[in-house]
Every structure is written in structure tokens, then in C-alpha cells.
Amino acid sequence: MPADQLLLDLGAAPRLGRDDFVQAPSNTAGLDAVEGWSRWPDHRMLLTGPEGSGRTHLAAIFADRTGAVRLCGRGLGAPGPAPAPAYAVDDADSVAGSDAREEALFHLINHARAHGSPLLLTARDTPGTWGVRLPDLESRLLATSVTRLDRPDDALLTMALVKLFDDRQLAVEEATITYLVPRIDRSLRMARTVVEAIDRAAVTDQKRVTRSMAADVLAGLG
Secondary structure, eight states: OOGGGGOOOOOOOOOOSGGGOOOOTTTHHHHHHHHTGGGOGGGEEEEEOOTTSSHHHHHHHHHHHHTOEEEEGGGOOSSOOOOOSOEEEETGGGGTTOHHHHHHHHHHHHHHHHHTOOEEEEESSOTTSSOOOOHHHHHHHHTSEEEEOOOOOHHHHHHHHHHHHHHTTOOOOHHHHHHHGGGSOSOHHHHHHHHHHHHHHHHHHTOOOOHHHHHHHHHHHO
16 A cells, blocks of 8 residues: 555644734734624624635634634524623624524524623624525624635735744744745635645655645645
8 A cells, every 4th residue: 555545634733812913014903803702882893805815713722711612604593692701703794694603692692791791793894795584683793893814915924833843843844835835826824725734745645844845835725
């Protein structure tokens, strides 16, 4: 059996603690909002930003700080929310177009408000662009405070790559990081995908990480 068929993909799960959050100008406002959750108007906040901007990581930090139940917009429905000190709904905009999910989010907002439970929502864009059909839900969303995350810039991607390689105990030269930054999508998720792929290549080939290896991995990822 070829050696590469014996390789198990034991890639580390994303670490989503506060100490693992790489802060940069593109996400500082989001971090400040989450850490200041006790001051949210009406105990509610919406984080918006493009894919890979750190929304899910911030929701995890919020849940850790508050004991929030973590939910996903696609999974909302009956029965209603279980009692909890706080709630975090990732990809809340994915409720749009489903009567059941829209109703569930509407009732969750009302439930959290009635019990004074902090509620964090994350989405790609601001309310009014989601395509929500339930007028009462739309009005609740439009009344929610919004904090915007920007697409990761080169500085954030550099810091993220360095940290992701360090988490896997991979020694990587600065030239390799410099090569990767302008050639990957502006996304923390893509940075993680690239590092995982390079890690697999280094283990399979039993070679150290080089710029040439990084180039081959990027080519293989298309």
C-alpha cells in the first residue's frame, strides 16, 4: 500500500478561544463589540462581514464569555429555544426564505428580549438585504445594532498564517509566508485550508515546508 494511503488526516480542529483570535484593524470593532456585550442596546448585536472575516470565531468567544447556546440559522425551527443565559446565532441570514426558520428567529429574538438574555447574530450583510418575508422579523432586525467586520487584509493574513503554522509546529520561513499572502483568497478560512494542505504535504513527503512546496500545494488547490 502506498505510504500516502496510510496517512491519517489528523488536522487540528480550529481553535476558537479568545487567545487564538488574531486581532487586526479589519476585526477590532467586532472584538470590541463582543467584549462589550453587557452594553449592547436591547441586549442584542448583529455582526456582519464577508466569509472568513472571523464572525464564527467571535460568536465562539461570546458564547465562552456568556454561556450562550450556539445555534445556526439553517437549524432554527420548532421547538423553541431552551432556557439559556444568552444565545448566539451564526449565519442568521440563512433563515430568509423559510417561513419556519423566520418564525423561529422572530420568537428567539422576542424570547431573549423578554428574559434579558444577550443575543448575538452573525450574517454576511445588514438586514434589509437578506430577503426576509416576515415583516415583524424584518422590523426587529432593522432595530438591531450592527457591527461590521472587513475582509482580512495582508497584515491579518500574515499573522494568521504564522499562527496557524505555529499551532501545527511547522517551521516556515518568512519568504514562504510572503509568497502565500498575496496568492490566497482574503479569507481566514482559506488560510486555514492552505496550512492544512501544506501540513499534509510535508508529512506525506517527509520534507520541510518551503516556498516551492507552498507553490505546489496552491497549484493543487486550484
